[in-house]
Amino acid sequence: MRPSATTRRTAAAASAALALALGATACGGSTGSASGKELSGKTVTVAGVWTGSEQDNFRKVLDAFTEKTGAKTVFVPTGDSLSTFVGSKIEGGNAPDVVMVPQVGVLKQFAEEGWLTPLSDKTAKAADASLAPVWKNYGTVDGTYYGLYFKAAHKSTVWYSPDAFDRAGVRAPGTYADLLKAGRTLADSGLPAFSVAGQDGWTLTDWFENIYLSQAGPEKYDRLAAHTLPWTDESVVKALTTLGELFKDKRLVAGGADGALNTDFPGSVEQVFGPKPRAGMVYEGDFVGGIAKDQFGKKLGEDATFFPFPSVDGGHAPVVSGGDAAVVLKDGKQQDAAMRLLEFLATPEAAEVWAGAGGFLSPNKDVDLAAYGDDTTRNTAESLVRAGDSVRFDMSDQAPAAFGGTKGAGEWKILQDFLRDPSDAKATAKALEDAAAKAYGNGS
Numbered sequence: 418m419r420p421s422a423t424t425r426r427t428a429a430a431a432s433a434a435l436a437l438a439l440g441a442t443a444c445g446g447s448t449g450s451a452s453g454k455e456l457s458g459k460t461v462t463v464a465g466v467w468t469g470s471e472q473d474n475f476r477k478v479l480d481a482f483t484e485k486t487g488a489k490t491v492f493v494p495t496g497d498s499l500s501t502f503v504g505s506k507i508e509g510g511n512a513p514d515v516v517m518v519p520q521v522g523v524l525k526q527f528a529e530e531g532w533l534t535p536l537s538d539k540t541a542k543a544a545d546a547s548l549a550p551v552w553k554n555y556g557t558v559d560g561t562y563y564g565l566y567f568k569a570a571h572k573s574t575v576w577y578s579p580d581a582f583d584r585a586g587v588r589a590p591g592t593y594a595d596l597l598k599a600g601r602t603l604a605d606s607g608l609p610a611f612s613v614a615g616q617d618g619w620t621l622t623d624w625f626e627n628i629y630l631s632q633a634g635p636e637k638y639d640r641l642a643a644h645t646l647p648w649t650d651e652s653v654v655k656a657l658t659t660l661g662e663l664f665k666d667k668r669l670v671a672g673g674a675d676g677a678l679n680t681d682f683p684g685s686v687e688q689v690f691g692p693k694p695r696a697g698m699v700y701e702g703d704f705v706g707g708i709a710k711d712q713f714g715k716k717l718g719e720d721a722t723f724f725p726f727p728s729v730d731g732g733h734a735p736v737v738s739g740g741d742a743a744v745v746l747k748d749g750k751q752q753d754a755a756m757r758l759l760e761f762l763a764t765p766e767a768a769e770v771w772a773g774a775g776g777f778l779s780p781n782k783d784v785d786l787a788a789y790g791d792d793t794t795r796n797t798a799e800s801l802v803r804a805g806d807s808v809r810f811d812m813s814d815q816a817p818a819a820f821g822g823t824k825g826a827g828e829w830k831i832l833q834d835f836l837r838d839p840s841d842a843k844a845t846a847k848a849l850e851d852a853a854a855k856a857y858g859n860g861s
Contacts (some may be wrong), residue, residue: 463492499523564743577722623701832845
């Protein structure tokens with residue numbers, strides 16, 4: 418099971434040892450004055466995949482809930498296999514009360530298993546008033562609203578070194594064609610254009626999704642995500658061909674295909690913003706900025722900044738997102754307190770706690786942009802909210818894990834093979850369709 422669209426990127430930056438250490442110590446309850454509060458004496462258990470700074474910052478949100486209501490909280494890290502973890506806890510009679518679900522497909526699975534309690538009227542009304550309808554759609558299964566989207570990622574951002582751009586005399590491009598042109602100019606100045614994290618297949622799915630959404634449009638994107646459009650469709654072949662223009666040009670990819678396939682996501686950020694730059698740009702989500710700032714001391718907006726993923730072939734500039742939805746489990750022991758937590762998470766107050774801590778975007782339009790700690794994050798959050806219903810959720814996160822979220826298999830593996838040899842887009846499309854048909858069980 419893959420981590421969430423937001424979590425898997427930042428979690429990838431942590432070492433395995435750190436993750437294990439956090440897992441061993443992360444079960445302590447948050448403190449805070451419970452005296453005289455409405456939920457004094459209650460303890461809400463919250464499960465999620467977050468580690469490191471993401472987990473620490475979410476704990477600050479839980480602490481704010483404790484301060485407000487008196488309920489104590491316990492955060493339980495699940496590891497990457499969230500659905501397996503939750504299923505085993507339910508079977509063992511020890512289900513958490515709330516789960517932060519990182520994938521649309523997993524939320525749907527939980528609903529179909531009968532594990533979820535619908536959102537309260539209060540939470541649903543608050544979400545209706547503060548979130549674009551697209552977020553409700555992703556939290557709804559068979560007409561019932563289960564999942565409140567609390568944390569989002571903006572995955573249509575291309576991060577770059579302003580110093581590298583200045584030395585090469587290039588500017589942020591507005592079209593994909595100009596992006597490749599700027600990249601070749603960067604290469605001519607002595608620095609490869611892109612650091613590509615080919616070792617982590619999810620980054621390649623994100624490249625494809627941005628190109629496809631802009632080039633083919635949201636209707637086909639939705640159909641492909643649901644596998645009601647086959648991956649052999651000409652629109653897929655066209656998008657792969659467009660992506661192949663980047664992959665096949667050794668001047669554009671730092672280290673060429675072999676180098677990219679040996680570069681993980683944290684390494685790709687380091688190649689642009691680390692002490693020994695090896696590329697001028699790295700495409701990924703807003704979380705790149707947090708790594709550049711926290712790990713490499715870059716000042717956002719000055720030493721590290723971004724431009725929106727550019728439009729492709731005259732289409733609209735894409736806005737691909739991901740996110741984590743809070744759900745209440747039927748088998749949890751604190752149903753009322755759990756739903757009260759979701760009511761809190763639906764407020765701007767809750768989001769602003771994490772916004773101030775950093776590494777966070779909220780899809781809630783009522784969150785005060787001043788709560789974000791820097792202009793770059795503030796602008797990214799504003800862009801996400803402004804996109805409204807044009808936002809599309811990460812396609813691979815909507816897919817069954819066997820196709821869209823398994824290391825060494827499915828879409829991840831096939832796109833890694835395509836990075837290695839991008840000469841036959843049609844054959845790659847056929848391989849993707851074969852894998853999708855098997856995983857979805859609805860061959861087109």
